Amino acid sequence: MPAPSTILNAPDGEVPVITIDAPPEAAALQHQASSEHAAMQLAPAQQAVPRPIRTVAIIGAGTMGTGIAISVLDADMQVLLLEQDPAALARGSERIDMHYRKRVSAGKLKAELAAANAARLQPCTDWTQLGQADLVIEAVFEELAVKLAVFVQIDAHARPGAVLASNTSYLDLDQIAAATSRPQDVLGLHFFSPANIMKLLEVVPGADTAPEVLATGLDMAKRLGKQAVVASNSFGFIGNRIYNAYRKQCEFMLEDGAWPEQVDAALQAFGFAMGPFAVADLSGLDIAWRMRRAQAAKRPAQERYVAILDHLCERGRLGQKAGAGYYNYADGKRSAHSDATVRHIIEQASLARGVARRHLSDTEICRRALLAMANEAAQLVAEGVASRASDIDVAMVHGYGFPRRHGGPVFWARRQALATLQAGMQELAAGSGGATGNAAALHD
Structure with a gap:
């Protein structure tokens, strides 16, 4: 595993190198409105x-x-x-x-x-x-x-x-x-x-x-x-490509030391209606499990893979419809915390990877999730899957619950210093075995 990053793990007491504070809401909403109009127009x-x-x-x-x-x-x-x-x-x-x-x-x-x-x-x-x-x-x-x-x-x-x-x-x-x-x-x-x-x-x-x-x-x-x-014809098109990168990074954070409820709470505080693990339980873990198995042969050998969801599904924890997933659902109500079974599966995953579990702050959780989306967005633009970077923001706000008042992951990325954003994306990719996008592609 790479050494802890000063960009990804800046202590809460210091001014973060990559900001996650709320942008001026009027600017974010104006960006989203103009992006929505542009997305409906053909070249x-x-x-x-x-x-x-x-x-x-x-x-x-x-x-x-x-x-x-x-x-x-x-x-x-x-x-x-x-x-x-x-x-x-x-x-x-x-x-x-x-x-x-x-x-x-x-x-x-x-x-x-x-x-x-x-x-x-x-x-x-x-x-x-x-x-x-x-x-x-x-x-x-x-x-x-x-x-x-x-x-x-x-x-x-x-x-x-x-x-x-x-x-x-x-x-x-x-x-x-x-x-x-x-x-x-x-x-x-x-x-x-x-x-x-x-x-x-x-x-x-x-x-x-x-x-x-x-x-x-x-x-x-x-x-x-x-x-x-x-969107151009590519696996997952725009929305699912970005969401998968976001979800994977959240799974990495489970292995690194977080619990599902911590990740969900941090991202809800940022503005998402639901965190990624609550969403996964709602939609059904077997959907992602089936897709993972279908794509297993195409997965690059160097890519970091978290098997926590697989182990949950193997135990019949398929989400709300099964009464248990990342959370328990007694009488249709979600438990406040992940239970002993889930925590054991997560701890075993950390042990198998040789990761010493550590505390992840809300700041780091949000920063890594946003960087993951920005990195995938830059790749989508470079590949021509999205003809405009702003189309990604429209997709994420309207299809995946990204908070409208934050404008979208591309709007967030554009508020960062370009060199700092690129460095953060590189560090994130190095920790996952994935590719690094060109941050400049997001400044179209």
């Missing part, structure tokens, strides 16, 4: 006339598919909800009906409008019905083989000129498009769950996506009331 070379969309087919009636369906229904469009399993289709249809009944009961929606929205829903199990749709959105299980099989069916039944979209959050869009005879019509529309509430929509063109198809994706975001961010 002149990419601009085209969107294809008209009146009917949207959604494949998959699970939580994501029904959330997308509600968003489309609320935008006054027809929805064809397709499922292969009649029971799953019935559950999805009931979930949508229940959503509107609850909205009416709560006084948040007039009964007449709720009825009109629900009436535009057409549930079905017949693939041939896809011929009605101007836009088809796949929202099935995040596994390449499953999505490829679905897109073979979409290609066989969707009408010529229909836009074919995948809701994938990690997978290679070009591989998905290659399952069709019309890759120019394929793009990614990455919604965030619950899709009828979360505002962020990552719009992802593939190598062959036609300009008017990309323009249609941006136009749909506007019609759905979403905040779009255009």
